[in-house]
Amino acid sequence: MTATEPALPAALAAPTPPLAARARSVGGSPVRDILAVTARPEVINFAGGLPAPELFDADGIAAAYRAVLAEAPARALQYSTTEGEPALRAALAERTGARGLPTDPDDLLVTTGSQQALSLLATALLEPGDTVLVENPCYLAALQAFGLAGARVVAVPGDERGLDPEALEDLVVRERPKLLYTVPTFQNPTGRTLPAARRAAVAGTAARHGLWIVEDDPYGELRYEGERVPWIAAHPGAEDRTVLLGSFSKVMAPGLRLGWLRAPAGLRRACAVAKQAADLHTPTVNQLAAARYLADHDLDAHVRRVAGVYGERRDAMLAGLAAALPDGSAWSRPEGGMFLWARLPEPYDTTALLPRVVRRDVAYVPGAPFYAADPDRSTLRLCFVTQTPEEIAEGLRRLGAGLRGEGTPRR
Template identity: 85%
Template sequence: MTSAPAPASAPASAPVPPTAARVRSTGGSPVRDILAVTARPEVINFAGGLPAPELFDREGVAAAFRHVLEESPAQALQYATTEGEPALRSLLAARLTARGLPTDADDLLVTTGSQQALSLLAAALVDPGDTVLVEEPCYLAALQVFGLAGARILAVPGDAEGPDPDALADLVVRERPKLLYTVPTFQNPTGRTVPAARRAALAAVAARHGLWIVEDDPYGELRYDGDRVPWIAAHADARDRTVLLGSFSKVMAPGLRLGWLRAPAELRRACAVAKQAADLHTPTVNQLAAARYLAVNDLDAHVRRVADVYRERRDAMLAGLPDALPEGSVWNRPDGGMFLWVRLPSSYDTTESLARVVRQDVAYVPGAPFYAGEPDRSTLRLCFVTQTPEEIGEGLRRLGKGLGR
């Protein structure tokens, strides 16, 4: 009797191709990683840039959604144009025009959050190896976007008033960058605001040397002190070379994922093509609900109510910092926005200190990830809008303990 032959072994599987090099070389968001670690309810979290949820106009937003779903469900639940719903773009154009920047609906492209606007601009403007200039420090997710685009990212030296125009001019001449990315009003992460004269100087550099300016303005309506500073996009020197980004995330609700970009026609069309490839269009129902909200509610009055609460919370944090931070620490006093910036004595490394601080059930974001160049490891970002003044006081007490105050 012969035995059956042994089954042939399955051939070894070949490994699948690796992920793209640009993804492997671009790190994840430390802010998102910290939020995952600090999700426990007992943690007082100064790390996230989260609007206070109790201040959302829940009924107003819900009523807007009910209206569009009851009155125009076929339109609300259908595909829409890539550029965005005309009613929403018209209302946004009117808001920008009223604030000193004449704008038509056709000047705008609605995006799925202003974060998508950044991605579209990178797709439309940046080829691998192109140079992009950023602030120092810089909004972290912008560094991710430009990194994924394969850009060479250089920081423009600056000071408490923002990027230095002379340093910018030197870099433009030497490096021939595609664009400068800036958050000139209540910047993330520092909370600083670029004054009017500095904005004019930056616009003049862009005009003289040939440069796009990407002006990101998610926080500008959250002003607590002082007068509004005109956008860089409103300067005659920069009108044909500035892209202005805006968002409903900080003034209505981030869950709507509604933003927009205002750009010259050729670049705006290129961004529309990139958006067609990304998601076809921003959700129709969200756009129509936002348009309905703007049409029947006073968004400016809502923002003033929110700003009054945020001002109180900013002041509570400023009042508590002297007792919470080590001697020799310095920090700024932002006129608006959501963040303030702290520099501890040079002996501190805020990345290394974070684990000890989190054990006290409080969290911040270390400053190092916000730098395109050599980081200042003694820095950190604090968000002051999410907690009540009482919670801020307790959080600062815990922070001081974690830092060995």
């Protein structure tokens, strides 16, 4: 067609090339879909993994931004290194070392949220068809990241204490996976914590058979009771094969979009190259503000305050579940984190029941999307940190009415 020829009618134009197979095969996040449907202010939303906004240290964070922009505006608003701002990496290394894992700033790569770290690792490690082992059930966005990489995702059987080390050993021998992905502390979605002995067994399996471990720890600092369990990365045999992921989203503020990964040098360099292709670097001003906040404020004291409030909210949800859920239900009792996992008796299907419950202005996340295969459709995830104890009590009253199909919906 020349410049003077008229354009073809849309009905006669050739179609555009199709989307990539990975984009066609991996769906969106059901959690995000539920949040869009339940954005009305009257909804008591147990669906999102949202920290309580009234507990953000907004004044302290704002002061950190003001200081950075007043003292070093040219640097704060300029491009930065892909690996991350030195001041922030030094502070993160110090915090990691204080929690039992000696770390050098050069061991770390700052990411735009720890979710980006998963994408970078998938790019750096996975070929289409590679096998990835995950917990059962598993963090939903990890399933998305591995699915977009074309991986074959296989779930490791487990129980209320987490994945089964013997089952893991058998799967590693049989499937020859590239990596194991785990959230061993206050897991999303179940809230469970993997005991120290099982962590040591996981490290041993990885060392014997050649396996990367991706240890995601966004919730570990939010402990309400019990003793801290050391990272898998700190166990003998795991030193050269574990990637530890961290985040400020749950302890400072998710809007900062600040995460990091700690990895052996070769893999860390590969992730840096992948990050250059993705976004070049995490926003400089956010990194410098976070570093300034850590220098000027006691983040650990802030986290203790937040954890105290969250513990009260967990207790409020635990106190009301027996009346809200059908007889024969069972649920977890997490020692920290943000989530509680419940299983209803058969034949309840929490996906099918959700619209009926939402009509009563309350929401949860059905458990089915958290499974790599063979979902348990009687399960659901409840986030207990965003609402007050009074709102939790009312939300559970609505949830119980919705599950039982009682009365007239609120709208």
